[in-house]
Amino acid sequence: MIARASRLLTILTAAMLLPAALAAQKNATLRRAVDAYGSLEYGAAVSGAKAALRERLSAADQVRAYEILGFGYAALDSARQATEAFKQLLLLDPGRELDPTRISPKITSLFALALGQVLVVRQFALDSASFVAGRGDVPLRVAVTRAARVTVRLSGAGGDVDLGSALVDGGTTVRWNGLMANGLPAATGSYRAIVEASAGRERYDASFPLRVRAGAVDTVVHLTSLPGYSPMPETVVPPRSWRPFAIAGIAAAAIAGGTMALESTQLRGARRELSVGVGTTLVVGLLATAKRPAPVRAEANVRYNALLREQLARRNAEIAGENAQRRKQVMLTVLPLSQPAAGGAK
């Protein structure tokens, strides 16, 4: 009784979770099988799916037919046939997943069993990336259903390159530095990442399209100033002082004293010119004292600015060297294309 209830529950769950797309089959036989499965006539569903597979089906219909077959056999407790159907399903659609939270464990366990028995490249992931060829790289993640030797190579407009081979159990990440087998950066164009997995006599090949754009690497702009450092004023205006008046006074006193000392006692001097000359000099000294002083050279600032200019020149020389290197480099942009993977067992 419990076994019957469990079987009924399995069938109901699977029937509920059949994708809505299953109801829109192009092939009439397949459509009848889907309908039979929906009506819990799993025997008819299995025979209908098998009959459909003998007909000419599209790839999508083939996948759906094997799915109905797998689900039907599972509902009929035919584990071996269900596993075989799921294996065929995986060979056609390696990325196929069943949601364990919504599908009966009975079906998912048979699906997992099939996964362990078939060798397919289950996942190929590539994120868009931009990098300098030969300097950066882009990761290509590959997952296989069971332990196998996995070889990845890239082929396309710019030639071929072997990205390596490794024994993989589960997933691995292969990195491509943007260079082709001839050592040159990849040219702009369409490429395919070809993944070959082999375990004993089993082999599985899959290819994934991607697009590569090659362009120039941006150069660095030359600096006009060092960030965080500003030039200092090379001249500063000193504070006002009495120095000009003092200098005028000293000079006037010296000349007046000298004049009186040199004057002949016989002739006596004409003091009028001397008085006016000395007086005018003192007035000029006073005016100069009141005037805004002339800027004077600030040696510390001059040295600081010279150091700043030297650093700036050195940095710009480094930038020029870096730009010379950059002009020789190629910037690659790698984009995965959404085209479905093509693959197959051999």
Add this chain to the structure above:
Amino acid sequence: MSRAARAALVAASLAIASVAGAQQLSVGLAAAGASYREQGSSLRFQGGGLAAHADVVWRRFGLRALVSRLGLEPEDGTRPTLERFDLTQADVALRARVVREFSVEAGFVRRAVAPADAAQEVGAARVGVVADYALAPGASLVARAGYLAGARFSGGGSAPLGADLALGASYGPGRGRIRGTADFEFQHFGRRTTTAGHRLDVPIQSTVLRLGVAFAR
């Protein structure tokens, strides 16, 4: 020195300045007041006139040319033996800066008198020192002391001691391209003559005050 020679001297100074790409050129015109004395209290003259100068500075070197034309009259007008005369003085000196504000200079001074026998004509070489201070933008001060060597007089005699002292100040608005100038100059020759085997001291002394305007480039 003839008038033509003086003009040529000033023109040559300006030409040298322009050819050599002078760092600084200054020309000026001034009204002058002067006092001139000889021998003793009897020969005293005073008067005024005009003066013109040109200064050229090129790197560490400078050339100064000054020409004054003065009309001098006896201070004591009651003496019939004294007559009015015109005094023309040319003063040229080449200057070399030694340290920041101090220069040494060498040149000559030539004084001509008309009529010729009204006073002594003099020619002498000059060596001296000049202190030149920029007091403020547009304000400067010049103090000069010189030894007048090898003086020759139209009336004969010699002057073992000859000296001149000068004090000049200039001031102008802004950076002082146009400035008012004031120059005081004192000149003394300790002239000696020999009369009937006796040595006679007949000093010559002059003071000049020039007030004018100068244009600098």
